[in-house]
Amino acid sequence: MKIDYLLKMANQIAAGFAATPDEAAASREVAGHLRRFWAPQMRRQLVEHVDSRRGEGLSELVIRAVGDLR
Amino acid sequence: MKQICDIDHGTPASTSAERVTLTIDGCSVTVPAGTSLMRAASEMGNSIPKLCASDSLKPFGSCRLCLVEIEGRRGYPASCTTPAEAGMVVRTQSEKLAELRRGVMELYVSDHPLDCLTCPANGNCELQTAAGRVGLREVRYGAGANHHDAASRRPADASNPYFAYDPAKCIVCTRCVRACDDIQGTFALTIAGRGFASRMVAGEDQPYLESECVSCGACVAACPTGSLMEKSLIARGQAHGSTVTTCAYCGVGCALKVETQGSEIVRIVPHEAGGANRGHACVKGRFAWGYATHRDRIAKPMIRAGIGEPWREVSWEEALNRAASELRRIQAKHGRNAVGGITSSRCTNEETYLVQKLMRAALGTNNVDTCARVCHSPTGYGLKQTLGEAAGTQAFDSIAHADVVMLIGANSTAAHPVFASRLKQRLRRGARLIVIDPRGIELARSPHIAADWHLKLRPGTNVAVLNALAHVIVTEGLVDEGFVRERCEIDSFEAWRDFVARPENSPEAMAAVSGVPAEAVRGAARLYAQAGNAAIYYGLGVTEHSQGSTAVMAIAALAMATGNIGREGVGVNPLRGQNNVQGAGDMGSFPHEFTGYRHVGDDAVRAAFEAEWGAALDPEPGLRLPNMLEAAHEGALRALYIQGEDIVQSDPNSQHVAAALQAMECVIVQDLFLNETAHYAHVFLPGSSFLEKDGTFTNSERRISPVRQVMPPLGGMADWQVTQALANALGYPMRYGHPAEIMDEIARLTPTFRGVSHEKLERFGSLQWPCTEDASAGTPTMHVGSFVRGKGRFLPTPYVATSEKAGPRFPLLLTTGRILSQYNVGTQTRRTGNNAWYKEDLIEIHPHDAAERNIRDGDWVGVASRAGETVLRATVTERVQPGVCYTTFHFPESGANVLTTDNSDWATNCPEYKVTAVQVVRVTQPSAWQQRRRRFAEEQARLRPKAEHVSEA
Numbered sequence A: 001m002k003i004d005y006l007l008k009m010a011n012q013i014a015a016g017f018a019a020t021p022d023e024a025a026a027s028r029e030v031a032g033h034l035r036r037f038w039a040p041q042m043r044r045q046l047v048e049h050v051d052s053r054r055g056e057g058l059s060e061l062v063i064r065a066v067g068d069l070r
Numbered sequence B: 001m002k003q004i005c006d007i008d009h010g011t012p013a014s015t016s017a018e019r020v021t022l023t024i025d026g027c028s029v030t031v032p033a034g035t036s037l038m039r040a041a042s043e044m045g046n047s048i049p050k051l052c053a054s055d056s057l058k059p060f061g062s063c064r065l066c067l068v069e070i071e072g073r074r075g076y077p078a079s080c081t082t083p084a085e086a087g088m089v090v091r092t093q094s095e096k097l098a099e100l101r102r103g104v105m106e107l108y109v110s111d112h113p114l115d116c117l118t119c120p121a122n123g124n125c126e127l128q129t130a131a132g133r134v135g136l137r138e139v140r141y142g143a144g145a146n147h148h149d150a151a152s153r154r155p156a157d158a159s160n161p162y163f164a165y166d167p168a169k170c171i172v173c174t175r176c177v178r179a180c181d182d183i184q185g186t187f188a189l190t191i192a193g194r195g196f197a198s199r200m201v202a203g204e205d206q207p208y209l210e211s212e213c214v215s216c217g218a219c220v221a222a223c224p225t226g227s228l229m230e231k232s233l234i235a236r237g238q239a240h241g242s243t244v245t246t247c248a249y250c251g252v253g254c255a256l257k258v259e260t261q262g263s264e265i266v267r268i269v270p271h272e273a274g275g276a277n278r279g280h281a282c283v284k285g286r287f288a289w290g291y292a293t294h295r296d297r298i299a300k301p302m303i304r305a306g307i308g309e310p311w312r313e314v315s316w317e318e319a320l321n322r323a324a325s326e327l328r329r330i331q332a333k334h335g336r337n338a339v340g341g342i343t344s345s346r347c348t349n350e351e352t353y354l355v356q357k358l359m360r361a362a363l364g365t366n367n368v369d370t371c372a373r374v375c376h377s378p379t380g381y382g383l384k385q386t387l388g389e390a391a392g393t394q395a396f397d398s399i400a401h402a403d404v405v406m407l408i409g410a411n412s413t414a415a416h417p418v419f420a421s422r423l424k425q426r427l428r429r430g431a432r433l434i435v436i437d438p439r440g441i442e443l444a445r446s447p448h449i450a451a452d453w454h455l456k457l458r459p460g461t462n463v464a465v466l467n468a469l470a471h472v473i474v475t476e477g478l479v480d481e482g483f484v485r486e487r488c489e490i491d492s493f494e495a496w497r498d499f500v501a502r503p504e505n506s507p508e509a510m511a512a513v514s515g516v517p518a519e520a521v522r523g524a525a526r527l528y529a530q531a532g533n534a535a536i537y538y539g540l541g542v543t544e545h546s547q548g549s550t551a552v553m554a555i556a557a558l559a560m561a562t563g564n565i566g567r568e569g570v571g572v573n574p575l576r577g578q579n580n581v582q583g584a585g586d587m588g589s590f591p592h593e594f595t596g597y598r599h600v601g602d603d604a605v606r607a608a609f610e611a612e613w614g615a616a617l618d619p620e621p622g623l624r625l626p627n628m629l630e631a632a633h634e635g636a637l638r639a640l641y642i643q644g645e646d647i648v649q650s651d652p653n654s655q656h657v658a659a660a661l662q663a664m665e666c667v668i669v670q671d672l673f674l675n676e677t678a679h680y681a682h683v684f685l686p687g688s689s690f691l692e693k694d695g696t697f698t699n700s701e702r703r704i705s706p707v708r709q710v711m712p713p714l715g716g717m718a719d720w721q722v723t724q725a726l727a728n729a730l731g732y733p734m735r736y737g738h739p740a741e742i743m744d745e746i747a748r749l750t751p752t753f754r755g756v757s758h759e760k761l762e763r764f765g766s767l768q769w770p771c772t773e774d775a776s777a778g779t780p781t782m783h784v785g786s787f788v789r790g791k792g793r794f795l796p797t798p799y800v801a802t803s804e805k806a807g808p809r810f811p812l813l814l815t816t817g818r819i820l821s822q823y824n825v826g827t828q829t830r831r832t833g834n835n836a837w838y839k840e841d842l843i844e845i846h847p848h849d850a851a852e853r854n855i856r857d858g859d860w861v862g863v864a865s866r867a868g869e870t871v872l873r874a875t876v877t878e879r880v881q882p883g884v885c886y887t888t889f890h891f892p893e894s895g896a897n898v899l900t901t902d903n904s905d906w907a908t909n910c911p912e913y914k915v916t917a918v919q920v921v922r923v924t925q926p927s928a929w930q931q932r933r934r935r936f937a938e939e940q941a942r943l944r945p946k947a948e949h950v951s952e953a
Helices: A005-018 A022-037 A041-054 A058-069 B038-044 B095-110 B128-134 B176-184 B218-222 B231-238 B283-287 B316-334 B349-362 B377-386 B394-402 B415-427 B464-474 B481-487 B490-499 B507-514 B518-527 B548-561 B581-586 B603-613 B625-633 B654-662 B719-729 B739-749 B758-764 B848-853 B928-942
Strands: B019-024 B027-032 B089-090 B162-165 B189-192 B198-200 B229-232 B239-247 B255-261 B263-272 B338-342 B369-372 B404-408 B432-436 B451-455 B534-538 B571-574 B639-643 B666-671 B682-686 B695-698 B703-707 B810-818 B842-845 B862-867 B868-876 B884-888 B916-922
Touching: A005 A022, A005 A041, A005 A058, A005 B810, A041 A058, B019 B038, B027 B038, B027 B369, B038 B848, B095 B128, B128 B231, B162 B231, B162 B263, B162 B369, B162 B666, B176 B189, B176 B415, B176 B654, B189 B848, B218 B229, B229 B231, B229 B654, B239 B703, B263 B451, B283 B415, B283 B810, B316 B338, B316 B639, B316 B666, B316 B682, B338 B349, B349 B581, B349 B603, B349 B639, B349 B719, B349 B739, B369 B625, B377 B548, B404 B415, B404 B518, B415 B432, B432 B518, B451 B518, B464 B490, B464 B507, B464 B518, B464 B548, B481 B490, B481 B548, B490 B548, B548 B571, B581 B695, B603 B739, B625 B654, B625 B703, B639 B719, B666 B719, B666 B884, B682 B719, B695 B739, B703 B758, B842 B862, B848 B868
Parallel strands: B019 B089, B338 B369, B338 B639, B404 B432, B404 B534, B432 B451, B534 B571, B639 B666, B666 B682, B810 B884, B842 B868
Antiparallel strands: B019 B027, B162 B229, B189 B198, B239 B255, B255 B263, B695 B703, B810 B916, B842 B884, B862 B868, B862 B916
């Protein structure tokens, strides 16, 4: 899939959990959401993007969540 | 369940718990206090002759036919208006009563055309029956002034496409007028004139079609003679039999009685015992069934090599083998996840279940989704997160106990008309109403309804307004602390409370965002929180946003914080769009969940399915529908099996959807018609309408209702049989003999359906899930005593503005929706008489915005968004606020979804249909897209085989 499509969705998910009081909990929520609702190939592409492009275009929360995803 | 006539007890049942015992015709009878003598007698089997009374209407006491004698009382009171009292001794028949009734009947009949043998009501006429029952043998009054001879009769009104009004047969009983007022709540009918000149008129003495009549049919159902009668019945005669089934239009799920001669429909009427509709229906369910036998129906399977090739009619076997071999070929070459499936919210639970089973078990992929994705997926997510179950909390009956109703993003009089009528009934009895909607919908203000508060917000700011309402409740001490302490997670409540109490969430701060004055938000919040029983009902105006899921969670929080959950009259009530959206979700149509909303990654759940299905199942979620389309653009998804959904017309950014389909190697469409999506198909499998199969639908209130076959499938197979045959062609055996066996399997695998079976539905009529060992008769009200998830969970709901913003290029915000007479993509209703009310999609624009653009009512206007352009005819109206436009998507040539974008809800990918930035300008010709679409549609029409057509309705 086009990476921009995935980045936009991932950032939206992070914004949805942004008000979670604890940062670590917010990261776990985002990672949990991705694990629960994203097909494996979408998650793989996101992780590869973080690895290869240092998460360019992603919010900090998504980048942290990708760490939890691995 | 074959039946024609329901017993009409004459007056509504009393709900009183108190009982009174009296004597009627020498028999002791005990009835609830408040029961009329007419009903008490009828229930014991002694029905009293009547004309103006009906148990769907309040007693009126005008016809003077139902007179009785009461010991110790003078005169002959009307039994319909006299309540039963303890110790009463009543006679329903005597010489004197017989004489009086004959005298009354004689007067009625003296002014009635005695054309009984050729009258369409013959065999089902209450006047005729009453004359027989009172023993009328002569009419002593000779020729004179009347309403029915050639010189006197007024012309019949045949303007309505579905029923005719013949004033000559009217006995002025006013049942039609009272049905319109009391049941439907439209007040379109009245009695004009006095005395002998009295007559029923529609509107201001207009033809029905030109009046404000909404063609619900309540007046026709109420008419005791042939004065108001369905044209289909006039043409065909009285029915020979009837079948009770469930409507296949909106999520109200009305029970209908289909009256037939053989397998031909004579008429469809609402079923009195229907739990969702209580004997009412709307212009779609009651009348718009002609599509089922329309000449456009495709009854033979077809295949073709490419979308530019002509269709070739083939046998079922050849079509199914082509579909199966293509799916297997593509999987062999590109992997098992190169294929996907879409279940239909229009099909039955059993059919939906089979499609997802086929995808997961036969094809080994979780790439399965449903049209619920594009409407109420945020409801499933939001309510599961907060309350623990992905469904509404109440039965529709609950509305009768609500003191305050908050209606959010739901134009119910158009989209859920029977619910709207029940809401209006409650409002007329004193309940208060809060409307949150960008448009001036009928329920916000119309001649007979006025909301206490109409929060006319800017599109896309629901969460801002909901947070502001919560802010008032939290900061003004309106929280039900006891409920929260006992029933909810305190930590989550405190975090939510602290969040909504922040100054940036105050009504004053949010006014700049939402456009709603702070005092209106404060007034609405106080009314809701202090109501006693406050209920929230919401629609797609909540879910179809980039923050749809957040809004659902904010709604759940409001209900929990004020203790408005877990009893009648309160709750969180999503009004589902299609007839079986709830069911499609329940049946495991989402790519990450099996039936009952259980994740595919749950090892124990998956093991149960693997054992039952005899196949290894993927523990990872599959692709959602929008993801599938994206994957198709990249070549990763190459085949799609679509049952009963026209994604080219209904999904956002139509051109993007069409291009995705065009990129696929095999598109299999199973549908009634060659719809817009079928233009991109390689295999077409004829679908069956709800009249052609058995099964169940599940409505907005979790009510599982039976769907019963009335006529054989035109294509020879019901949809469940087609899916079964496809599975078998794929080498995965399915051997169901009847949908009841499929439901038995669902019940074995799904805790919330454990107690459901077709046999039980025959006994109960319908069942609301959860239907378990503990609640074998179903569960009308959920979360009583405790939440499904244990403690209710509050979640912070920050307002995040959509990225779809108005600006210099696209200065207006377009929101989309539905109107009463058409239904969604219009595949069905466009092929009925409903076009009499709405034959093209229109765009509403505020007079100020229109004037700025030199646009007048009726002008063609070009509408451009970031996704595409189309041309529509303008309606200049103050229903929309300045800066906002509104249109519908019922006609494919309109292209409303050419305009909508790929923006979607953050949690579920539900499209943001409700916010699209657009520019509107006057134009003189169709858009380039419309011209391309017309050429493409014409080309596709030429590629159709010259098939013999089924009869036109």
